[in-house]
Amino acid sequence: MNNTSVLPSVTNWVQVLEHQVRTGADKLAISELSSDLEQSKQLSYFEFTQRAKALAVELSKHTSFGDRVLLVMPSSVDYVIGFFACVYAGVIAVTAYPPHLKKRDWYRLNAIAGDCQPAIVLYSQKQSAQVDNWLASTDFAMEKIIVGEQDINNAGQWRQGNIDENDLVYLQYSSGSTGTPKGVMLSHANLLSNTRLIAKHYGMNQAGRIINWLPLFHDMGLVGCILTPMLAGTEIVLMQSASVAQNPLKLLTAISQHKATITAGPNFIFDLATNRISAEEKAQLDLSSLQAFVNGAEPINAQTIKDFTDYFADAGLAPNAVKPSYGMAEACLMVTCTGQEQSFSLLSVDKVQLQLDKAINSVQNAQEIAASGTIIPGLDVRIIHQDTRVPLPDTYVGEIMFRGDSVCRGYWQKPELNSKTFDQVIDGEPGYMCSGDLGFIKDNQLFVTGRRKEMFIINGRNFYPQDLEKTATGIGPELMIHGGAVFEIPGEDPSENRLVLVQELSRKGLALKDHSQLIKNILSQVAEVHEVKLTDIVLLRPMALPKTTSGKIQRVGCREAYLSGQLTIVAQWQQAKQESNNLQALPQMDGGCAQSIAGWITAWVAQRFNVPAEEVTQTQELSQLGLDSIDAMTLTHELSVRLNKALTADLSWTYPSIEALATFLANKDHDSQSSGHSEPLEGVI
Structure with a gap:
């Protein structure tokens, strides 16, 4: 391994980009792939920096050094331009989840904006109506700038200011929680230190190519897959997050077609690829170029790595290609890694x-x-x-x-x-x-x-138990406020945990003869607000939840009591073990008949959750039936295959019930690429 530090003389990120322009102005820096893997927006380092500087000139007209600028765009080349425009302008970028239709998204954005008080919001043209409506409903005083509408000739007006290595580059806000946000403050020196380590240990250089499908508001996506390759001169190819989660074959196909040397993802994407890509599809892949598939952002499962490595070995995947890692935003990204010349290690312990x-x-x-x-x-x-x-x-x-x-x-x-x-x-x-x-x-x-903390990670997103508990108890007076505990327990499948809610009933709830509807309401409300599904719901008598003498919920003690069978349970529901989907057993579908499509979706949902089809209500929102974001994208992919139509991953947000979705799909006049939202969803990780 080369022990030489990457660009050791630079002290800030303006110098990084200016170095790349001086040494390779015409080299391809970045591009993006559409959902059908067509390459577009191919920019050289010179073209990229000109666009970033033109936007920086406009930012400077409305900001002072150190002001915050909120980025709410979907992951794209324009997002990266917006980020580096902030760097060129000497303002602090604030990366945020791009809101869609869910109230949760807007609550989170309000919390972030309230915490950092940005001077400007950067967004795309397609988001104009959403951003206008959002700002009209708040008291935030922000200028609005659309990325991509700048005159590139204005780049010549940019003038470099004095940048100290300890100046902040951006704020990375904690993901997943609707509670009080925490903005991680990352400086030029922090980011240069960590990206140099990443580039060195994964062997990233100007001959390489990285394919990134991770959202750019996520530290693994931005630091690992944008800043590090920019430092190393590695070509960047962007993909849509939802497109990959919907169909992981697209990621491996892109790796094969573009001869990518590195990519990254959470543990769940390895499971999806192994379980969903058929032997026939795998036969079309050539993964021999891939030197590193970094596994991080959520707990790593040993069996998942072995299964993925074994399954794709005959597609050319090197036995040491999967690289488990550990890190967090507070360290920029990486703390430990499996280096370029290392294989992952497994340990059997008692x-x-x-x-x-x-x-x-x-x-x-x-x-x-x-x-x-x-x-x-x-x-x-x-x-x-x-x-x-x-x-x-x-x-x-x-x-x-x-x-x-x-x-x-x-x-x-x-x-x-x-x-x-x-x-x-x-x-x-x-x-x-x-x-x-x-x-x-x-x-x-x-x-x-x-x-040690009570936070848990699902599909790469952080969740805090108190957020889910608050949502559950908010459904009605049948449940005790501050009377719930959410925790994870091991599932039968070692790659999946079960998510449990133990909840006290109020006297009104205890008086109910049948608690089945109450349980359904809890399940649907948590799925609706957080896009995650509970697998176990346990209802207790009032005052039966383990608490400290001061009244604090003992989640660890509650978990232990549940596992050991020591809780006195009034009512309980458990999601049945999900059987592998045998799509051949599903009914035939007439793509022109809404009733036929609705019947197929109903059967799919029933099979997915191992429940009788008559329990699936076609007028109820899919999220209320228990589908999380991964389930919804899987459904869209299966419909796309069955109907032979290209469908965007956000259909279940725009047409949220089985009935509405089936009616839309049966309409022969609709544009198969349009579902009311043309921007890709990114709430998977």
Whole structure:
């Protein structure tokens, strides 16, 4: 491996782009693929920087140095232009989830804007009506600028200002929660430190090509798949997130066609690819160019890696191509990684001893764990006892702590939290960050075993139990406020956890003779608001939920009581084990008949959730039937195949019920590419 640092003389991101223009102005920097994999918006480094500078000139007319600029565009070349325009203008970019029709999206955007008070919002032309309506409904005083409408000739007016390496580049807000947002403050120095490490350990260079389908408001998408290749001079090819989640074959086809050397994704995309891509489809792929498929952003499953590697071996996938990693936005991105010349490591440990916070090799009563990579030079990683906070030796499980130049300056305007999180002392040495994750170190490799915090990750998105609990108890007076606990438990399938709600009934709820409708209402409300499905709902008598003497919910104690059968249950629902979908057993479909299409969708939903078809109501919203974002995209893909039509992934948002969706699809006059939203959805990860 080349130990030379990447662009060691640059100290800020303006210098990075100016270097790439000086050394390769005509080299292709970035392009994007449509949902049918047609390549467009191909920009050289010179063309890209001219567009970014032209937009920076306009930004400078409305901002002062250090002002915040909110980016709410879908992931695209224009998004990257908007981001680097902020860099050129000396303002702080604020990456945000682009809202669609869900109220949750707007609540999150309001929370972010309220926290950082942006001076400008950057968006695309197709979002004009949405942004206008949003600003009209709030008190935010923001200028509006549409990316792509700038005169490129104005790029010559750009003048470089003084940039310190400690100046902020952008704020990365925590994803997934509707609660108080936390804006991670990332500086030029932080980002250069981490991207140099990423580029070095994955061998990224000017001869390579990265395909990125991850959303650009996500740290893995922006830092790992945009900033790092920009630093290394690696060509970037963007794909639509929803298109890949809907049909993972598109990602592997793009890798095959464009001879990509690197890509990345959360654990779930590996499962989707293995389970959905047929042997016939796989035979058309050539994955021999792929040197690294980085696995991160959610817990890594050892079996998933083995299954993916074995299944695609005859498509040319190298046995060491999958690269488990560990990191978080507070470290820019990467803390540990499986480097270019390394293979992923698996360790069999004793299950019982692991529960006692000790990793002991075992072949009996064993649990297989995948390493999240090697601790890399430049980051100091330690394991400490959860209670005593003293350092632990190798193979002992504790909280993961780290420090280094990549670690951020803290959260935007949260000094008390910053002191608790980013300035911990270990062995007299200050400056360690509390990750909230649990794990152990063995042979300089990090094994992540769980979380100390109560947050959990589903499909790459962070969820906080109190958010789901609040949504559930808000459905009516039958449930006790502050009387619920949400937690995860292992599922029968080792690659999937079950999401459990244990909830106290009020006296009114306890008086009900039948709780089935109440359970359905809880299920649908959580799915509607958070786009995630509960798999277990447990109803208890009032005052039966485990709590501390001060009244705080004991989620860990509740989980243990549920698993050990110690809860006194009034009513319970469990989602039946999902059988593998045998689409050949589904009814025939007449694509011109709404009733026939509705019947097929009804059968599909019933099969998906292993429930009788008569329990599926065609007028009810799909999200209320329990479909999460991955389910909805899978359904759209299957409909696309059956109807031989190109369908956008957001159909279930625009036509939310089976009846509405079937009526739309049966209309022969509709544009098969249009569903009312032309922008791709990105809420998958």
